[in-house]
Amino acid sequence: MVDRSIQSQLVACLDDLAVAQQRQVLEFAxxxxxxxxxxxxxxxxxxxxxxxxxxxxxxxxxxxxxGCERIDTDGW
Structure with missing residues (x-):
């Protein structure tokens, strides 16, 4: 069962994505x-x-x- 509202939002989002990103969305789905x-x-x-x-x-x-209890402020 497809929710048409969600489907139309997904299509609109896909239109804004590069082809490589569209493939990522497809792989995720x-x-x-x-x-x-x-x-x-x-x-x-x-x-x-x-x-x-x-x-x-x-x-x-x-x-x-x-190793894990520190924050590397220069890491990001």
Missing amino acids: LNLRAKPIVGVPGSALLVFAGKIDEADLNSMSSAIED
């Missing part, structure tokens, strides 16, 4: 109607709980705090 991705239930991942040793977890936590 095709991905939306593709079969949904089926994930793994969390309960199936419980077998991995506790598999990473504490030293590695501490190392990862430190790396996250050092």
Whole structure:
């Protein structure tokens, strides 16, 4: 079922886009109607709980705090 109002707005937007951008919109729409991705239930991942040793977890936590807790004002 097509909402004619949305369809006309999309067509109007597409008219303003370059061909490469129109292809991106098409690819996005095709991905939306593709079969949904089926994930793994969390309960199936419980077998991995506790598999990473504490030293590695501490190392990862430190790396996250050092690298991700900062704002790079010159980055943008």
